[in-house]
Amino acid sequence: MSGPGANGNPGIELAFSGLRKVYDGHTILDGLTLSIAAGSTVALIGPSGGGKSTLLRCLNGLTAFEGGEVKVGPHRIGPGPVEGTNRAAAQQIRRLLGMIFQDFQLFPHLTAIENLVEAPVRVLGKSMDEARAEATRLLDRVGLLQRRDAYPRALSGGQKQRVAIARALAMHPRGLLCDEITSALDPELKGEVLAVVEDLRRDGITLMMVTHEIGFARRAADRVLVLDHGAILEDGPPSEVLERPKTARTRQFLSLLLG
C-alpha cells in the first residue's frame, strides 16, 4: 500500500465542546459538544444553513468562534480571533487535517502535479524530487496520472476534485475535512469522486464529510450526524439514523433528499 496513513499514520481524534458561533446576530452553532474517534468516517447531513460547513471550518481555524473550544489531537483552538496562540494551534492543525472544498480551489496557475507539490516542498520542506515522486503516486491513485501536466481549466469537475483530494493527501494528513465535495458536480461525475473517498477509508484516517449523498453515507459512514439550527438532532450509525430517525424534522429532511 502506498497512501498516507498506510505507512503507520493513524487517524486523529476530533472534539468540540460547547462550540458557539454567532454570525451577524444569528446563532450558527449553539453550544455544540461532540467527539469523533480517530479513524472513523463521519457523514454530516442536514438542511442548508444548519451549521455543517461552519463546524468543519472551526476545526482548522478558517472560521473563528465566540465560545467553547475545538481540539484536534493535542492542539486546541479557543474562542476569539484566530491570532496568537489560536493561530499557532490552527497552523499545527492544518498540517494534520486536509480540507477539500465544494468549488475545488485548485491553484489555477499551477498544473495538476504542481498543485500537489507546492505545499510539501514549501511547507514541509521536502525535496522537489521526493515531492514529485509522491505526487505522481497520488495522481495515479486517483486515476489521473495521464493528466499530471494539465492546468486545472483543462480538467473536468470530477477530475479537479480528485486532484484536490490528492493535493490534500500529499500533506500526509491524519484527517480529512470534506465540505460538500460533490455538490458542484454533475451526477455522472459524483461517483468517481466518491469512489476515491471510499478508498481513503482503507488508510485509517479520520474523515469528516458534509454531504447530501445519503446513499454514500449509508454505504461508507461509520456514523451519521444530523445538524439543524446549530444543534445535533441525530447521532448514530447510518442504519439507525437513516432508517429510523428519531425526530420528525429528520424524517422530513430525509424524505426531501430522497425525493
Add this chain to the structure above:
Amino acid sequence: MRGAPVPMLLAALALSATHPIHAAQDAASARPLLWGTDAEGGAPYIFKDPKDPNHNIGFEVEIVDEIQKELGQPIVVQQYAYSSLILGLQRGDFDFGMNGLEVTPDRAEKVLFSIPYYVFREQLVVRKGETRLRDLDGCLKIDCTVGTLEDTAADRLLHDRGIRATMYDGVVEPYRDLVLGRIDAVLLDLPIAIYYAKPNPDLEFAGTPVARGTYAIMFQKGNEALKRRVDAALDALIRDGRLRAILERWNLWDDEQAALGQVGSGDILSASRKAWTFDRYFPLLLRGAWLTVFLAFVSFGFAILLGLPVACMRLYGPAPMRWAAIVYVEFFRGIPVLLLLYVLYYGLADLSTATGLGSAFRLDPLQAAILGLGLNYAAYEAEIYRAGISAVPYGQWEAAASLGMTGWLAFRRIILPQAVRTILPPMTGDFVALFKDTSIVSTITVVELSKQYQILSKSSMKYLEIGLLTAALYLVMSVPLGFLSRRLERLWGRGIL
C-alpha cells in the same frame, strides 16, 4: 532716463486678432508693426519695469523705440514665448522678432536677419572665491558641469569643447543652482551675466568674455521690404550714436561694439558659424534616447517596488497603515508630477539651505527625476496591485491556508502569481505612459529625448527631419515593449485565461 515705453500688449493682441498680417503691404499703412518678443525672458533685453509692471523696459525696448521714430510707424509688443519666436515668425503671428536672437547659419536659412545691433560674447561665471577654474580649459581639467541656456552660442560652445553642460530655459535658475553648488559654473551671453551675476555677491566673473556672435532682428523670408526699412533705421542709429548711447546706458557698450555698422546682415561671427548636420545632432539624440530608457526603467522599477508594499498596507495593514497607504495614493495621484519635480529639485534644496543641513536634501536632477516619477507612479501601481490582488477569489487563501501555508507564503506563491495576470496589462500600459512622461523631467534640466529634440530642432530649424528621427527612436524603444508585454501575458497567464 530711458525712452517712452512701447504701447501695451493688450492693444497688440486686440489688433492682431482683427488684422491679419500682410507683411509685404504694410509699408505705407498706419497699421502698427507687431514685435514678437518675450517680456518674461529677463533683463536687460525686455522686462517688466520693477517700479511699474505695466511698462516694459530694456535696451531692446529703447532700440525699438528709436526704430519706431525712424520708420514713422507705431510698433507694439506681441508677447511670445522665447523658445517659439522663430516658429511664431514663420507662422506670421508678428512682423519681426527681436529678443537677443543670435544670427546662426541654420536660422539664416529660414528667416531674414537685419544688420546686427549688438555683438555679444560669452561670460563664464563661477562662485566667489572659486580657485579651480578660471576659464573653459579649467572646466575640462576638473570635470565640471556648466549651466547655460539651451539653443544658444554658449550651449554650442560647451558642446564643441566637450564640456558637460546642464540646460536651463530661464536665466535665473542657472545662477541659482550655481550658488547652491549644483553646477560649477555658468556660461551665458554677457548681457545676462552683467544683469544677473555681477550684482550677486556670491558670484564672480571668471576671466574675460569668450567667443563672438551677433544679435539681429529677424523677419519672415520674403519680407525684404521691411528688412530694408529696419536696416536703414538701425544704420541711422549706429551712425548718429543713438545706439551707442542706449548700450552705454545699459552698461553694454564695450570695444566689440565697434564692429557694429561693419558687420553685414549676412555675416555670421565665429561663435555662431557651425551648422547642425546629421553627424553632429544624431549622437545627441541617441544620448537623449538612452537617458529616456534609463529614466523609464529605473523610475518604473522604483514604482513597482514601492507600489506593492503600499498596496499590501492598504489591503492587509492595521488601520493606521491602511490610512497611511490611502493618503499616499491619493496625495501622489492628486498632485501634478511637474509640481512634485519642482518641489523635489528646488524646494528640497531650499529646505537644506534654510535648515543648515547642507547638501543633505540637495538632489541632483537625475535623482529628483527618478524619485519624482517613481513616487508618482508608485501610487498608480499600488492601485493596480490592489485591484489585481483583490480579484483573486478568497477561497484561494483558504485553500492555501488549509495546506498549512502561512499568509506570506500563500501571498507570494499562490495569490500574487494569479494577480499578475490581472496586473500585467494595465501595468505595461503605465510603463509605456511613463516612458513618454519622462519628457516632463526636462523642467528640471534633465535633457532626455524629447527635450533634446526641442533643443536641436530649434537650433537647426530641421523640425521635420529631426522630428521624424526622434519619433523613430521612440518607436524603436516602445514597440518591442508592446511585444514583450504580450509575451509576458501569455507566459504568466498560462492556465488562468
